Amino acid sequence: MRTYPQSTLEEIIDSERAMLLDGPERYGQHYKHARAATMYFSLCIASIERDRAEMFGRLFSLMKKHHTLSFFSTLRLHRVQAMMDLRQVLEAGAAAAFAIAHPDTEHFVDVDAFGIMDPSQKLTSKRYKWLEKNYRDKSEWVSSTKGHINSHAAHANIISGDSTFRMADDRSAANAPFFDIEDEYFVRTDLWLTSSVAITLMDLLFGVASDVARTGRAVVEFRADFQGTIQGLASENAALQAEIQAGERYQKVMQDIAKRQQGRGAS
Numbered sequence: 604m605r606t607y608p609q610s611t612l613e614e615i616i617d618s619e620r621a622m623l624l625d626g627p628e629r630y631g632q633h634y635k636h637a638r639a640a641t642m643y644f645s646l647c648i649a650s651i652e653r654d655r656a657e658m659f660g661r662l663f664s665l666m667k668k669h670h671t672l673s674f675f676s677t678l679r680l681h682r683v684q685a686m687m688d689l690r691q692v693l694e695a696g697a698a699a700a701f702a703i704a705h706p707d708t709e710h711f712v713d714v715d716a717f718g719i720m721d722p723s724q725k726l727t728s729k730r731y732k733w734l735e736k737n738y739r740d741k742s743e744w745v746s747s748t749k750g751h752i753n754s755h756a757a758h759a760n761i762i763s764g765d766s767t768f769r770m771a772d773d774r775s776a777a778n779a780p781f782f783d784i785e786d787e788y789f790v791r792t793d794l795w796l797t798s799s800v801a802i803t804l805m806d807l808l809f810g811v812a813s814d815v816a817r818t819g820r821a822v823v824e825f826r827a828d829f830q831g832t833i834q835g836l837a838s839e840n841a842a843l844q845a846e847i848q849a850g851e852r853y854q855k856v857m858q859d860i861a862k863r864q865q866g867r868g869a870s
Contacts, residue, residue: 604785604787605625605629607621607622607782609780609781609782615781618782619679622678622679622680623675623678623679626638626678629678629787629790630678630787630790630791630794632843633790633791633794633795633843634678634794636794636795636798636836636839636840636843637674637677637794637795637797637798638674639836639839640797640798640801640802640836640840641670641671641674641797641798641801643801643805643832643833643836644666644667644670644801644804644805645667645670645671646826647805647825647826647829647832647833648663648808648823648824648825648826649824649825649826649827650823650824651663651822651823651824652820652821652822652823654706654822655702655703655706655822655823657706657708658702658706658707658708658710658711659699659702659703659706659823662695662696662698662699662702663695663699663808665691665695666691666692666695666696666699666804669688669689669691669692669695670688670689670692670797670800670801672684672685672688673685673686673688673689673692673797673800674794674797676688677790677793677794677797678790678794679782680782680783680785680790681782681783682756682763682766682783682789682793683756683757683763683766685793685797686752686755686756686757686793687752687756687757689752689796689797689800690749690752690753690757692800692801692804693745693748693749693752693800693804694749696745696800696804696807696808697730697731697734697742697745698711698727698730699804699808700734700738700741700804700807700808700811701730701733701734703808703811703812703815703822703823704733704811704814704815705733706822710726710729710730711726711730712726713726731746738807738810738811741803741806741807741810744803748796748800766783766784766786767779767780767781767782767783767784769784788850788852791847792847795840795843795844795847798836798840798843799840799844801836802833802836802837802840805829805833806833806837808823809825809829809830809833812824812825
């Protein structure tokens with residue numbers, strides 16, 4: 604396992620650059636797939652009609668930025684940061700899907716008499732209800748993925764702290780590194796998750812745009828190669844998921860979960 608200097612700010616800057624450039628060697632196909640999904644996520648849309656540019660354009664821009672940051676943070680061994688960025692992607696993705704069909708500002712912010720905008724939770728709830736009603740499978744997936752992130756990484760806990768803290772064997776000293784203590788299994792699964800989020804949200808946006816086009820006019824156009832590319836990415840993603848699930852580490856976790864559930868059932 605490669606080590607990266609992190610004793611000074613200058614070393615950290617150089618190490619983070621090296622981590623990104625070393626990605627293919629460190630994580631192989633998991634890196635290549637995540638990179639391809641991240642790049643295509645930024646390039647999949649060919650055009651946006653002007654009446655959709657204000658709301659959808661802003662949200663899609665937010666999605667692209669935080670998805671790229673999540674990819675970078677995973678490679679730079681900042682798992683909590685990667686997951687928090689991914690949560691931003693999921694939230695912006697749900698809102699962006701809504702914005703394709705309903706572009707008016709009033710669906711996204713309340714504006715008071717002084718022109719101060721409030722992205723109220725009430726409006727957010729309305730958008731999620733719309734998604735649940737019209738795209739139930741994607742809605743459940745977004746909710747489930749957000750829930751997993753919220754319960755494991757979005758809030759401070761000692762499990763996350765375990766990635767940046769180690770006691771010496773004799774407990775006379777401790778190590779608290781800037782970078783997470785590398786666990787290749789988690790990095791590979793997080794690269795897979797990052798890719799899965801991009802693929803699923805692109806498919807959602809394409810579906811909403813297609814439905815809107817059938818009822819009136821095309822307001823968001825995707826690249827001509829979109830369907831073929833997304834199918835290829837989805838196939839790669841499924842293969843990498845199967846590889847992870849066939850591994851000894853994953854199998855051990857599933858066995859432990861099954862034992863815990865059996866224990867609860869017996870009590």
